[in-house]
Amino acid sequence: MGRFLLGELAARLGVELVGDGALSIDGVADLAEARPGQIAPATDPARLEEACTTAASALIVSRPLEHARAAQLVCADPRRALGLLLELFAEPPGLDDQERGVDPRAAVHAAAGVAPTAWVGPFTYVGPGAQVGEGSRVEPFTYVGRGARVGRRCTLGPGATLAAGCTLADDATLAPGAVVGGDGFGFWRDGAGWHRVPSAAAVSVGAGSTVGANSCVDRGTLCDTRVGRGVQIDNLVQVGHNVRVEDGALLCAQVGLAGGAIVEADAVLAGQVGVADHRRVGRGARVGAQSGIVQEVPPGAEVSGTPALPHGRWLRSSVLFSRLADLARQVRALGREVSRLAARDGAAQEDNRR
């Protein structure tokens, strides 16, 4: 665990310092638990009082707090500051010596290749022709199928599956229980029932990407299902066969992409979103939680709802949905009033005729 002067931290982060730069800082903690020498994020308006009374020596704030006793780092992006400080103060990876090389309890095929600096833990399976690159970690209960390739500095968490022929580029991560390379879910049907279309291709996951815990990426039919570079996939996400998720896209938990869907670069899909087969979410688009995408989403658009609408329109419609009973009541009242006027109008006409 390191120790830094507060002024030094402000300079590293490139943020404004309010207070004594000579304070010595050795960690990050929550406001309520911090002790002197630690720095705490204080960006939650609901915790203003705690921010003013915390024992922390310094605060991460988005604008200066007037009544805080602690010094303050004023950050345009407090989340960035927190992230960088946590990395700085994190304990070094601290691998045991035993976490190098191939554990004698691993089942590594004779025709597989494991780089010398990789760790292949106990109770792992590495199939014929599979490759594990330098510095990668293959944790217990992980399956690396026949001919699969793991790049450098990858992590395959406990119970992850990288099926036959699938590839992870450098610095990619499979979280615990992730399944990359299951069979695609496409069928044709005759009198005998469903027949599955075989998945002749595999899955490729790009550099620096993560597939979250218990998430699934199915293999492609003729071309690989592709997850680009720097893609962040949360837990329990389903990525169907032949899907393409481009660089820098972010899929929150429980998102489902049906077969052949395309998520373009830097698009962000919030939790539980569904995308229908072969639909495209444009570059940098943002899709609200639980939305259902059944039509193309233009680049940069913000959409919500099922079927998805431009976000503002969905919001207005949702407010009116919540008041539909009022609207219906108004229409009924109008109907009565119009009937009354029409009756009077008819009576007047009668009068005129007479």
Next chain:
Amino acid sequence: MGRFLLGELAARLGVELVGDGALSIDGVADLAEARPGQIAPATDPARLEEACTTAASALIVSRPLEHARAAQLVCADPRRALGLLLELFAEPPGLDDQERGVDPRAAVHAAAGVAPTAWVGPFTYVGPGAQVGEGSRVEPFTYVGRGARVGRRCTLGPGATLAAGCTLADDATLAPGAVVGGDGFGFWRDGAGWHRVPSAAAVSVGAGSTVGANSCVDRGTLCDTRVGRGVQIDNLVQVGHNVRVEDGALLCAQVGLAGGAIVEADAVLAGQVGVADHRRVGRGARVGAQSGIVQEVPPGAEVSGTPALPHGRWLRSSVLFSRLADLARQVRALGREVSRLAARDGAAQEDNRR
């Protein structure tokens, strides 16, 4: 398997008996499969005829059935009666002798502690500093990370992961494939792409709680993600980083809680509900299936829909949604009628002027 007099069972359950208390009962079965000597639940109105003709010696009913031949236990809470009887007649746990101690095929670190009455099965991993308490079961393919702690009488199902530093209190259960302690899904961004905010804290699961099959609970950033006591989490549920699920809450299958969400004590979330980040579901609130919570849910409230509304209001709006075409038609018809009246009114005005 035990054998009890029916009168004795009625007394144990504290329920009313209709019929012969001297009947001997040795099991519970479904109406259609029960044989004499067994007791069967008969609370489904659609199965009334079966209830009258079953071979079961006794029935669990919520009110007395007139034409049943079998004796009847009249229960205010038939589900409770069923649950207690099933426990009574269940076979004793029947652990093999081999299911004690540490299996020689387990990978238990020298610096881990396993209580003598615990079972650590074959092909398990228990890391340095990890602890497994008295009477706990660590099933095959289960991962107990560095410094993780398993209380007494816990069960970790096949393929469960309890990551480094996470804790299970006494009598807690991880169902098969549950992942407790994956990294949180929080990021900051710059020109190089997404940067993950490290998860410096862990997960604590309280006494008597269950995390369902293939469900995920992510670790916290600075403070542990907390699952309280007696919390019931179904399968395929996502619990994000920094979430707090309080005592006695119940989360049905495929619920997703985004980072920092709070579910207060005894709240019940039906299947596929999503809760946005930092939102709070109040004590004892009930959230309908597939709802999306984007605002605070008050204690005791019943809400449904996305965005969630008070349940009754959502129901009324949903009925009107299903009839929106009618409403639009009425508005069009009113529009025509009002135009006609306005035209006549205009004409009358003309007449008057002349």
Next chain:
Amino acid sequence: MGRFLLGELAARLGVELVGDGALSIDGVADLAEARPGQIAPATDPARLEEACTTAASALIVSRPLEHARAAQLVCADPRRALGLLLELFAEPPGLDDQERGVDPRAAVHAAAGVAPTAWVGPFTYVGPGAQVGEGSRVEPFTYVGRGARVGRRCTLGPGATLAAGCTLADDATLAPGAVVGGDGFGFWRDGAGWHRVPSAAAVSVGAGSTVGANSCVDRGTLCDTRVGRGVQIDNLVQVGHNVRVEDGALLCAQVGLAGGAIVEADAVLAGQVGVADHRRVGRGARVGAQSGIVQEVPPGAEVSGTPALPHGRWLRSSVLFSRLADLARQVRALGREVSRLAARDGAAQEDNRR
């Protein structure tokens, strides 16, 4: 890899051939990657130009393409043609010799039965009384519980769980991480909190059925949870306790069926659909993505939405939902006009009185 004359393939598939039947074909590939000697599907209207310029020797089309140079197989069901051709050209299963019998690193109980032609891989658990049938594959990290039965030619993917007493009929598949036989999620409650109703029964999966990656099927209370024959279950699906999924039903990814739900034969549920407890989806019904079923769905019906409506009605209501602001505006305008007319009418009445 086989090699066939194109005319022979057309005859096998029973489809019309446009072009030279004497062409020799040795594989299937994507339009963009195909080389001479391969056949490529060309059914995507957006890829018409590629279809005309591909190096593939032959195309799978649904109607003849005018400007294509390649020969064409004109197929009423191109997906069927693709599926059959992929099977034809797929490499033979190619099991290693080592993938026969029981791996010495497997934990197979002395009182379990494994057929001689089955493969039980390294780091597997087969409990007392469990049976594994002829030609079945039990992949690494798979758990076959006490008394569970695996039929012939089944596949249990890496990390799958078949819990105690559950059965797989012939030709069934558990994809990686599937959990069959977790405890049901039913409770009764008293002052002490939730009490789980024990699951005294198990799960039976019928012949030729598949349970997808990381999907869960819970065991029954008194009768087995039943998955019929030829049922296709995608990834991350939840099938609750006491559910019945009948023959030939198809459940897409992230579907959730609550306890006691019934999905009748050949029904198709699209992604992320939820079915409430004890609800029934009729034979051959089709349920749109993300729908919520809270009432009976009649046989053959097509429904969408939450709560689900007939599909056409849901579509109309959804279009009107997207324009609710317009409708509300019209109602407000009508209100103003009606007030004006009423005021004039009142004034006229005044005039008349004078």
